[in-house]
Amino acid sequence: MIRKLLHRAAKVFRPASARPSSSNTVATIPQSRHGIRRELISPGAIRTCEALQRAGHKAYVVGGAVRDLIAGLHPKDFDIATDATPEEVRALFRRSRIIGRRFQIVHVMQGGETLEVSTFRAAHDTDTQKDEHGRVLRDNVWGSQAEDAARRDFTVNALYYDPSNETVLDYHHGVADIQQKTLRMIGEPRTRYREDPVRMLRAVRLAAKLGLEIEPAARTPIREMASLLENIPAARIFDEMLKLLFSGQAIKCLERLRAEGLHHGLLPLLDVILEQPDGARFITLALANTDQRIHAGKPTSPGFLFATLLWKEVLTAWERDKTGDALPIPALYDAMDKVLEQQADTLAITRRITGDIKEIWALQPRFEKRTGKSALRLLEQPRFRAAYDFLLLRAQSGEIPMELADWWTTFQDVDTEQRLAMLLPDTHKKKKRRRSSRSRGSKADETKLAQAAPAEPDQ
Numbered sequence: 174m175i176r177k178l179l180h181r182a183a184k185v186f187r188p189a190s191a192r193p194s195s196s197n198t199v200a201t202i203p204q205s206r207h208g209i210r211r212e213l214i215s216p217g218a219i220r221t222c223e224a225l226q227r228a229g230h231k232a233y234v235v236g237g238a239v240r241d242l243i244a245g246l247h248p249k250d251f252d253i254a255t256d257a258t259p260e261e262v263r264a265l266f267r268r269s270r271i272i273g274r275r276f277q278i279v280h281v282m283q284g285g286e287t288l289e290v291s292t293f294r295a296a297h298d299t300d301t302q303k304d305e306h307g308r309v310l311r312d313n314v315w316g317s318q319a320e321d322a323a324r325r326d327f328t329v330n331a332l333y334y335d336p337s338n339e340t341v342l343d344y345h346h347g348v349a350d351i352q353q354k355t356l357r358m359i360g361e362p363r364t365r366y367r368e369d370p371v372r373m374l375r376a377v378r379l380a381a382k383l384g385l386e387i388e389p390a391a392r393t394p395i396r397e398m399a400s401l402l403e404n405i406p407a408a409r410i411f412d413e414m415l416k417l418l419f420s421g422q423a424i425k426c427l428e429r430l431r432a433e434g435l436h437h438g439l440l441p442l443l444d445v446i447l448e449q450p451d452g453a454r455f456i457t458l459a460l461a462n463t464d465q466r467i468h469a470g471k472p473t474s475p476g477f478l479f480a481t482l483l484w485k486e487v488l489t490a491w492e493r494d495k496t497g498d499a500l501p502i503p504a505l506y507d508a509m510d511k512v513l514e515q516q517a518d519t520l521a522i523t524r525r526i527t528g529d530i531k532e533i534w535a536l537q538p539r540f541e542k543r544t545g546k547s548a549l550r551l552l553e554q555p556r557f558r559a560a561y562d563f564l565l566l567r568a569q570s571g572e573i574p575m576e577l578a579d580w581w582t583t584f585q586d587v588d589t590e591q592r593l594a595m596l597l598p599d600t601h602k603k604k605k606r607r608r609s610s611r612s613r614g615s616k617a618d619e620t621k622l623a624q625a626a627p628a629e630p631d632q
Contacts, residue, residue: 199319202341202348209242211339217283218251219336221266221290226337228265230257231318233333235291239341240329243351244383253281253290254333258315262290293321319344326365326372327379327391328357356380358391366394370401371413377433378417381425396434407521414520418478421467423460455570456482462566476529477559479522481566486512487534488572502538509534529556536560537567540581544599549592552585561585 204210211219218234225232235254242248255262259271259279268282269290279290295316316324322331322344329351333342341348350357356379358365358372366372373395380387402410417426430436459481466473490508495501509531516522522530537560539551551557561581568578584595 198344199322200343200346200348202343204339207243207334207341207348209239209334209339209341211336213242213247214238214334214336215251215286217281217286217288218253220283221253221281221288222336224265225253225255225257225262225290228257228261230255230261232257233335233342235333236325236330239332239334240347240351240383242334243332243341243348246383251286251288253288254293254318254321255290256293256315256318257290258292262292293318294324296320296324318342323359325359326369326375328359329379329383329385331359350385351383354383354385355388356383356385356391357388362391363394363398366398366401370398370405371409373398373402373433373435374410374413374417374430377429377435378413378420378426381422381429382420392433399434402435407517411521411523415475418460418463419467419473419475421464423464424457427460455485455566455572458566458569462562474529474559476526477533477563479526480530480533480563483512483516483530484534484563486515505535505538529559532556533560533563537564540564540577543580543584543595543597545596548584548596557585 214234218238222232222234232253232255234251236252238248238251257265259277262279262281263269263271266279266281269279271277271279276291281288281290292315295314318333322333325331328345328347330347331343331345332347334340335342345357345359356376358376376387376391376395379385417423417430420426427436459478463473463478487505487508490511491505494504494507513522513527513530533556536551536554536556539547540560542548542551554560564573564581565578567573568575580595584592587595
């Protein structure tokens with residue numbers, strides 16, 4: 174603890190001439206040029222900035238939200254950057270908490286919103302804690318706004334919007350890069366990728382999402398440095414994959430991942446799946462469906478999407494196990510566990526999402542039973558709708574007959590009387606033969622006689 178405090182004190186009181194230089198040149202972009210309307214900023218973000226500014230601090234909406242608004246997109250989140258330390262932010266907001274170790278931020282709750290508030294960071298230097306690959310391990314040294322802008326990854330993310338006067342502060346020509354459809358790295362790309370290899374994934378996602386071309390200097394090192402992603406914690410990779418798959422441009426993102434050679438450590442099964450015609454069609458339909466729902470503002474499910482990405486591998490393992498002595502349903506559960514275990518080392522899929530995936534998979538064989546109570550009970554399952562949507566994708570890709578999906582489409586929309594009329598006869602159900610009272614009596618008599626007979630002597 175003492176060593177940590179001394180290290181931080183040395184940073185704070187170091188002479189300005191000894192600190193890494195960073196450009197203090199900043200362009201102030203008026204609303205007429207950046208085009209962001211104040212009413213598009215979330216109320217919680219505006220209240221958070223105003224509270225910090227009233228307390229004498231600088232505070233801006235920063236990064237992705239500003240970038241997306243300039244590009245004409247609606248942001249999912251609104252992050253705040255300030256010169257207030259995490260402790261000062263925490264003291265201003267009753268409903269807030271400090272989180273993170275490598276990168277300490279404050280979560281501020283405003284109504285139903287949770288805002289991430291980060292303190293301006295200093296530029297990295299020789300004292301920055303890094304691992305043997307150059308990845309930054311701690312990033313909690315506070316600095317100026319110019320330093321904070323310099324340590325951000327891409328120019329389009331180094332933008333600061335002030336709700337009080339509706340201007341954007343632009344240190345690295347990010348607004349021009351958005352307008353010119355260029356994704357440019359701040360600083361030397363190889364060094365920045367070593368500091369945080371996840372930036373390579375972010376480059377692919379932003380390029381696909383915003384329709385940007387990655388500048389050659391930033392694109393060239395990606396393929397040769399892709400192996401650095403193996404050193405990233407699985408939880409961070411999973412979070413970045415969620416952002417990528419739910420960017421609204423999932424198909425383009427996966428295409429770019431493959432083009433840049435980044436997909437091997439993320440979804441190692443993806444190449445195998447996409448080499449199979451039916452597998453490629455199934456995943457393409459699933460991703461297109463997700464993109465459409467996002468653009469339409471409809472809810473999406475990580476469990477559903479990962480269930481589609483891994484389904485073909487489950488099918489392969491299931492078919493292999495069914496050829497032995499295993500029963501079909503236990504074999505399915507074994508296949509599910511095997512596939513999810515294979516992904517556990519790379520993708521830290523949460524327990525809740527894993528549960529959703531398994532439920533969707535486990536319900537698929539039950540759609541084949543369109544008789545009696547089996548079909549009626551399936552409608553009552555909490556995951557019926559997700560499993561039904563999954564069934565539709567299977568039918569549309571040609572895996573199963575479309576007639577099965579059409580039957581369930583009609584069955585769930587009609588009333589009870591019509592449902593009963595649609596049920597198919599259970600040809601596998603055996604009728605129990607009722608023995609006559611005479612035969613039952615004969616059997617009982619035989620039992621009594623056997624009980625009354627003397628036991629056979631031992632041999």
